[in-house]
Amino acid sequence: MACILEAQSICKYFGGLKAVEKVDMQIEEGKIFGIIGPNGAGKTTFFNICSGMYRPTAGRILFEGKDITGMPPEAIARLGIARTFQNIQLFRYMTVLENVKIGFHIRTRSGFLNALVRDRRYREEERFIENEARAVIEKVGLSPYVDTLASNLPYGLQRKVEIARALALKPKMLLLDEPVAGMNPLETRELSEFIIRLNAEGYTIVVIEHDMKFVMNTCHHILVLNFGQKICEGNPAEVRRNKAVNEAYFGKGLVVGGVS
Amino acid sequence: MILEVENLSVNYGHVAALSGISLTVDQGEIVTLIGSNGAGKTSTLMAISGLAEKAGGTVRFKGKDITDLQPHAIARLGICHVPEGRHIFPALSVKENLIAGTVREEKISRQEIVRRMDEVFRLFPRLKERINQGGGSLSGGEQQMLAIARGMMMNPDLMMLDEPSLGLAPIIVEEIFDLILKIKKAGKTILLIEQNAAMALQVADRGYVLVNGRITQQGRGVDLLHNDEVRRAYLGE
Amino acid sequence: MTIPPSISALFQKKGMRISLGILGIALLALIPQLNLKSYYMGVLCRILLYTILAGSLNVINGYSGQFNIGHAGFFGIGAYTSAILSLQLKMPFWIALPISGLLAMIVGLIVALPTLRLKGIYLAIVTLGASEIIRLIALNWMSLTGGPNGLRGIPAPVLFGLKFSRSQQYYYIFLVLSLVFYFMTRRIIQSRIGRAWISIREDETAARSLGVETMRFKAANFMYGAFWAGIAGGAFSPYFKFISSDMFSLDEGFNILSMVIIGGQGTLAGPIVGAIIVNFLTEFLRPISQYRLVVYAILIIAMMWLRPQGLVGVSKSVLAERRFGRSRRVHRR
Amino acid sequence: MDYYLSQAINGICQGSIYALMAIGYSVVVGVVGLVTFTHGEVIMLGAFASFYTFQLVGNNLIIGVIASFLASAFIGVFVFKICYERFFNAPRHISLICTIGTSMLLRNLAQIIFGPNNKPLLEVVPNRFFGQGVVGLTLVQIIVIATVISLSFLLFLFFNRTRWGIMLRAVSQDKTAAAMMGINVRLTSLLGNSIGCGLGGVAGMLLAIYYQTLVATMGGSAGMKAFSSAVLGGLTNIPSAAAGGLCLGIVENLGITISSASFRDIFAFIFLLLVLIVKPEGFAKKTGVRP
Amino acid sequence: AAPKTYRIGVMAPITGTNAEYGKGFQIAMKMAADEINAKGDIKLELIFKDSKGDPKESADIARQYADDPSIMAILGDFTSSCCMAAAPIVDEAGLVLLSPTASNPNYAGMSKYAFSIMGRQDGEAPFFATYLLKKYAGAKNVGLIWVNSDWGKSAHDNFVAQAKKEGLNIVADVNYLADEKDFSSAIAKLRREKPDHIVIMDQGLVPTIINQIAQAGWTDVRITTLGPGTSEQILNLSKKNAEGLLLTTPFFIDDNNRTAKAWADRFAQIAGFFPTVHPACAYDTVYLIAAAIRNSGDKVTRESIRENLQNLKGFVGLTGPIQFNPAGDIFRKYLIVAVENGKFVRKTDYDYAK
Ligand SMILES: Nc1ncnc2c1ncn2[C@@H]1O[C@H](COP(=O)(O)OP(=O)(O)OP(=O)(O)O)[C@@H](O)[C@H]1O
Ligand SMILES: Nc1ncnc2c1ncn2[C@@H]1O[C@H](COP(=O)(O)OP(=O)(O)OP(=O)(O)O)[C@@H](O)[C@H]1O
Numbered sequence A: 001m002a003c004i005l006e007a008q009s010i011c012k013y014f015g016g017l018k019a020v021e022k023v024d025m026q027i028e029e030g031k032i033f034g035i036i037g038p039n040g041a042g043k044t045t046f047f048n049i050c051s052g053m054y055r056p057t058a059g060r061i062l063f064e065g066k067d068i069t070g071m072p073p074e075a076i077a078r079l080g081i082a083r084t085f086q087n088i089q090l091f092r093y094m095t096v097l098e099n100v101k102i103g104f105h106i107r108t109r110s111g112f113l114n115a116l117v118r119d120r121r122y123r124e125e126e127r128f129i130e131n132e133a134r135a136v137i138e139k140v141g142l143s144p145y146v147d148t149l150a151s152n153l154p155y156g157l158q159r160k161v162e163i164a165r166a167l168a169l170k171p172k173m174l175l176l177d178e179p180v181a182g183m184n185p186l187e188t189r190e191l192s193e194f195i196i197r198l199n200a201e202g203y204t205i206v207v208i209e210h211d212m213k214f215v216m217n218t219c220h221h222i223l224v225l226n227f228g229q230k231i232c233e234g235n236p237a238e239v240r241r242n243k244a245v246n247e248a249y250f251g252k253g254l255v256v257g258g259v260s
Numbered sequence B: 001m002i003l004e005v006e007n008l009s010v011n012y013g014h015v016a017a018l019s020g021i022s023l024t025v026d027q028g029e030i031v032t033l034i035g036s037n038g039a040g041k042t043s044t045l046m047a048i049s050g051l052a053e054k055a056g057g058t059v060r061f062k063g064k065d066i067t068d069l070q071p072h073a074i075a076r077l078g079i080c081h082v083p084e085g086r087h088i089f090p091a092l093s094v095k096e097n098l099i100a101g102t103v104r105e106e107k108i109s110r111q112e113i114v115r116r117m118d119e120v121f122r123l124f125p126r127l128k129e130r131i132n133q134g135g136g137s138l139s140g141g142e143q144q145m146l147a148i149a150r151g152m153m154m155n156p157d158l159m160m161l162d163e164p165s166l167g168l169a170p171i172i173v174e175e176i177f178d179l180i181l182k183i184k185k186a187g188k189t190i191l192l193i194e195q196n197a198a199m200a201l202q203v204a205d206r207g208y209v210l211v212n213g214r215i216t217q218q219g220r221g222v223d224l225l226h227n228d229e230v231r232r233a234y235l236g237e
Numbered sequence C: 001m002t003i004p005p006s007i008s009a010l011f012q013k014k015g016m017r018i019s020l021g022i023l024g025i026a027l028l029a030l031i032p033q034l035n036l037k038s039y040y041m042g043v044l045c046r047i048l049l050y051t052i053l054a055g056s057l058n059v060i061n062g063y064s065g066q067f068n069i070g071h072a073g074f075f076g077i078g079a080y081t082s083a084i085l086s087l088q089l090k091m092p093f094w095i096a097l098p099i100s101g102l103l104a105m106i107v108g109l110i111v112a113l114p115t116l117r118l119k120g121i122y123l124a125i126v127t128l129g130a131s132e133i134i135r136l137i138a139l140n141w142m143s144l145t146g147g148p149n150g151l152r153g154i155p156a157p158v159l160f161g162l163k164f165s166r167s168q169q170y171y172y173i174f175l176v177l178s179l180v181f182y183f184m185t186r187r188i189i190q191s192r193i194g195r196a197w198i199s200i201r202e203d204e205t206a207a208r209s210l211g212v213e214t215m216r217f218k219a220a221n222f223m224y225g226a227f228w229a230g231i232a233g234g235a236f237s238p239y240f241k242f243i244s245s246d247m248f249s250l251d252e253g254f255n256i257l258s259m260v261i262i263g264g265q266g267t268l269a270g271p272i273v274g275a276i277i278v279n280f281l282t283e284f285l286r287p288i289s290q291y292r293l294v295v296y297a298i299l300i301i302a303m304m305w306l307r308p309q310g311l312v313g314v315s316k317s318v319l320a321e322r323r324f325g326r327s328r329r330v331h332r333r
Numbered sequence D: 001m002d003y004y005l006s007q008a009i010n011g012i013c014q015g016s017i018y019a020l021m022a023i024g025y026s027v028v029v030g031v032v033g034l035v036t037f038t039h040g041e042v043i044m045l046g047a048f049a050s051f052y053t054f055q056l057v058g059n060n061l062i063i064g065v066i067a068s069f070l071a072s073a074f075i076g077v078f079v080f081k082i083c084y085e086r087f088f089n090a091p092r093h094i095s096l097i098c099t100i101g102t103s104m105l106l107r108n109l110a111q112i113i114f115g116p117n118n119k120p121l122l123e124v125v126p127n128r129f130f131g132q133g134v135v136g137l138t139l140v141q142i143i144v145i146a147t148v149i150s151l152s153f154l155l156f157l158f159f160n161r162t163r164w165g166i167m168l169r170a171v172s173q174d175k176t177a178a179a180m181m182g183i184n185v186r187l188t189s190l191l192g193n194s195i196g197c198g199l200g201g202v203a204g205m206l207l208a209i210y211y212q213t214l215v216a217t218m219g220g221s222a223g224m225k226a227f228s229s230a231v232l233g234g235l236t237n238i239p240s241a242a243a244g245g246l247c248l249g250i251v252e253n254l255g256i257t258i259s260s261a262s263f264r265d266i267f268a269f270i271f272l273l274l275v276l277i278v279k280p281e282g283f284a285k286k287t288g289v290r291p
Numbered sequence E: 001a002a003p004k005t006y007r008i009g010v011m012a013p014i015t016g017t018n019a020e021y022g023k024g025f026q027i028a029m030k031m032a033a034d035e036i037n038a039k040g041d042i043k044l045e046l047i048f049k050d051s052k053g054d055p056k057e058s059a060d061i062a063r064q065y066a067d068d069p070s071i072m073a074i075l076g077d078f079t080s081s082c083c084m085a086a087a088p089i090v091d092e093a094g095l096v097l098l099s100p101t102a103s104n105p106n107y108a109g110m111s112k113y114a115f116s117i118m119g120r121q122d123g124e125a126p127f128f129a130t131y132l133l134k135k136y137a138g139a140k141n142v143g144l145i146w147v148n149s150d151w152g153k154s155a156h157d158n159f160v161a162q163a164k165k166e167g168l169n170i171v172a173d174v175n176y177l178a179d180e181k182d183f184s185s186a187i188a189k190l191r192r193e194k195p196d197h198i199v200i201m202d203q204g205l206v207p208t209i210i211n212q213i214a215q216a217g218w219t220d221v222r223i224t225t226l227g228p229g230t231s232e233q234i235l236n237l238s239k240k241n242a243e244g245l246l247l248t249t250p251f252f253i254d255d256n257n258r259t260a261k262a263w264a265d266r267f268a269q270i271a272g273f274f275p276t277v278h279p280a281c282a283y284d285t286v287y288l289i290a291a292a293i294r295n296s297g298d299k300v301t302r303e304s305i306r307e308n309l310q311n312l313k314g315f316v317g318l319t320g321p322i323q324f325n326p327a328g329d330i331f332r333k334y335l336i337v338a339v340e341n342g343k344f345v346r347k348t349d350y351d352y353a354k
């Protein structure tokens, strides 16, 4: 299978702190890829590098064979990588619909002149955005909330708005940072199913999560980071058997509890 | 009884987040609130610590009416609130954040601060490694640890934890629950909110179930854990 | 300030809106025919001028969330450009005017480019500095700007033999310009570009992650605002016939800023209301001479106390807590 | 050579004046967490307080310091009530406009009450000159420099090494969390603001003694310099703000040396711009931010 | 019959940075109007409007006065930019705008209705160069420090032109902005060139500069100043630092000049500070307008005031003889004055220049 994203010995240092240290990884197209690891292991930092928020201290990131190291986030988004944030970053005082509409920015191109004369392209694009945005909202199941202010939504739904907004980009790859944090087991299961459905539609998905039940049930392939370094990689069963991972991450296994 | 909440209501604009809930917490007890997203758990804690305006009801702490006290006065009485959203001081270093936790006690010796800090660092060695880093640049989980640690520095009589395990690695979550039991052993009281209801009910003496701002069930932790309705709604089974 | 639902419903119908708009414009156009005293016409002209200035500042501060407090500088660029072009090159007003706007826009770009990474108060002080630098250059560049003596005798615009010299006539120039400004801005704000600006205001990181080229759009936004300030300046100098650098001081910048905020940031109507109120106050309070600014200051503070969101209701997001300490990471979860 | 040395000294002396004003400014911003445009007027009122005190009790520097500190600190309470207290949870431009309004209010009231003309403040400190020829310092200059150095050192210790300092900084960063820690947010930021304003008042006194004159409109440019210097220093870091003031003074005077005094502010602002381009948040190391 | 009342509009910066001067205008003009009204042949009613020193406001005020047919003339404003903003408006309306203080050389020429009595610097500055520096003080190397404003610029340019003719050696030439506080660098620049005389061209800031020269410990130089006249501020603010200062002035208040002295005292009583040349000029403008009204005879119109102002002969005011040239400016005669023992002392007479 083709590899969609490749990291080649990525490093990121903050002063003396090695947040990410020589990480290599290959993400296969069409898979759900999980990244786990203790707190501060460098998972979010890695996402930030992939999405262009940080420039790595060393190493390269290739997306579909193209070197995207050090590109600004907006250029990377254009190439087809969309992400959500560990700390939800919605446009909090805009409605759900408006939030999603902004996701269509890169798929439209009318400029000043089009807006001034409201020519055909402008009108067509506006219609396209309106329809598509509603379709995306429908798809994540937020239809009842199109006109609700994002900040007034319960937490779990805010996560979904973020996902909807990312989907509006029609990305080739979706990066989700702790999508089920703060959700109860029921909601977690729903989201897991949703992600699997998205994957079936052809999206490549990378998730960071601490909820093992979710990770083990959702991901095809898992990578474990600790102190910025890769300590293990493999399918869920392999990772669970790994001794180093168990010591550094799972502990006594109380929480992993009812993995089924 | 260390905390008594009677008929507490909270409104946000026209939205009623809490409509007249009553609950009690005994000295030395662990009590948990469970409920789905938006049920009003956070609002309850915010109202108790004076950060959300109360539309009605009374709150008593150690027999004293604290309904109309300012948030800082409530904190000074010995209620610590580890909030949802962490609320770290971003430009203070980890160490300074921890010291900020001690300011409610005017006369506290330097040794005592160092002692508490050591204790906290034993629990979260990660924080010790980051001791001079700005709070805002910590990773999500590290911030969560810091928020809990800062709460512990307050040495409170009642600790209210709002989803303390949020964003933490499993191994740390276990430690948090160990910690909760340890705090209880030290004779302190805990009011706990958790999404992971199974874990919460396992450690809790008693629990309340919140639905749409109302308490629908209450009982011993183990009883709720085996209650079918609760299992279906909150444990995902 | 709440509008009864029946009336607001009227505004919702497109046909109704258009005909009401035409009616309003016709009424505005008829005002000079009332033979008002030239003083009143002068005040009206000033209000229209400030409508453009406050409106263009609002595009920057209210819609893209950048923080410009030195708008007077761009105003000055426009004023000097049209004055110099018409005095030294004898260029007709109608050509000089767009050039004024374009030059202000270019200067806007020069200010914006190196400072795109700056946020909040750091950007504010740079705009303030730029405004001062522009003023000081105007003050020191004797050969071009007349230095401290200023420029005088700026000729009145002529169109088809019609001379726009008195305020009764000049009113039409200001009216047309502010209408054009209003409708252009409205369309842009409602378009993809406007959405991108607003998304930057709301959360720049998120906007970037969605592919919004924030640098480009912020620069474009700044240039658009500067352009219109330049146009306002370009129209101002032949109206005033004399300009000097002290007309474009920092206080002038603060003055424009307070119009925007008193009227209501982030709305199209806000700056208009703000311009009317502030200019009206200036005139209204003149009789109390030395207490004038005291009372004016008290009124400004009172307005912030009573209606911090401005007189025109503001979109909620402008009121969002956006404090200095920027605690992005500690939001709700 | 002497000439350039003496110009450098002029720069340092003027820079110390800026630094002095910036210190108070930084304290205010560091505690309240909001930017102010009233600081110039606070400085001016401190100068007037000392002026009238000197008239009443004679030229006693200590009493002057106390009087200007108290007067400006009291004004600080007033400013706090008008501009900050209500607007802690509002967007910052609202309190900003309030501070612009308050500055206008104070300046014009002062003009009415104290009169619009310049007032002399002579011989508070004897005009003693230390040094040789063109290279040297007067007593006032030495006092100003010493004050700046000791104040920035003491305040740095206070804000970074004491629990009180941590409390004040915590309040500016997250008022909710501060309240949860048992900090009386209102009182603490009121106090911090008053301290910052009081320091501004002392700066005003020294400014008036240094230039031997004071006038109700002196706040405008003073406030602007305090603001610029503080921004250079990252707004909340006191030693950096002092360094910012110092740099600004030196750069301005160097600029004047090579061109004309009319270009003073051009040099100041271009320097500011260049620094901000390289370091978008000033000299101070920024802590606690990540995307 | 009862005396006829004429309404005169005044615009002045009563608030803002120039409020000091606006207040001086207000007091001095009111004094003059009260005196004229007490005499009883005509009555003047002064209407004061605050322009804040903002040209835009001045223009609006001028328009307001122009619209009001009962206003016969306008007095003011303080700064040249304010006057120049109002000039096109009065020109259109045919209404006299008589400024006590506008010194921009271009101002009066903007309209035949625009007048100023400040005295243009093409009069005083050459006088200063030739008579004060060259003849009286015997200067060789001079250093200039001047305020970069319309006034300062024209004073400087006129001075330099004349100084070249006279063979004065200008060794240093520095300027600064009106809100400058710290002159140490500029002074160091002057000092390096070792002039024997320095010329300070400013009005309000002269004492500050004198003090800072003293503070720098620079004593081997003679200080002269062009602009402030015999301002008490210099004596008050500079005390002994001003000793030996040389300056030119069109009018001089000393014990010999009873009326002027009495006027200054009265002014100080009301204002709380001693007058500079500006309020004195303001005082004179009211008398000038009164004279023009009297000369108009029975039919007083805006136009008649203009004509009679332009053609006024033999008028002597507080600030000396005043007669307008065709542009609407005046040429004045000057005295040389020095500060000795904390007082201004007249060193030469008006006919010194002959
Ligand atoms: N801007 C920064 N400055 C300094 N240190 C940083 C910065 N960003 C991240 N770090 C540090 O780098 C380390 C990795 O952080 P990161 O956010 O990637 O962790 P994470 O694996 O996502 O952890 P968590 O599971 O808690 O979210 C942390 O120790 C953090 O303190
Ligand atoms: N500031 C606010 N303004 C308006 N509504 C709010 C606000 N805060 C909370 N709410 C609403 O009040 C209700 C209760 O919210 P609360 O945060 O207490 O729920 P919770 O049980 O803690 O949920 P979660 O699991 O998401 O933490 C929700 O419907 C929420 O949307």
Ligand SMILES: [Mg+2]
Residues within 6 Å of the ligand: A043, A044, A045, A086, B139, B140, B141
């Ligand atoms: Mg993370």
Ligand SMILES: [Mg+2]
Residues within 6 Å of the ligand: B041, B042, B043, B084
């Ligand atoms: Mg909650």
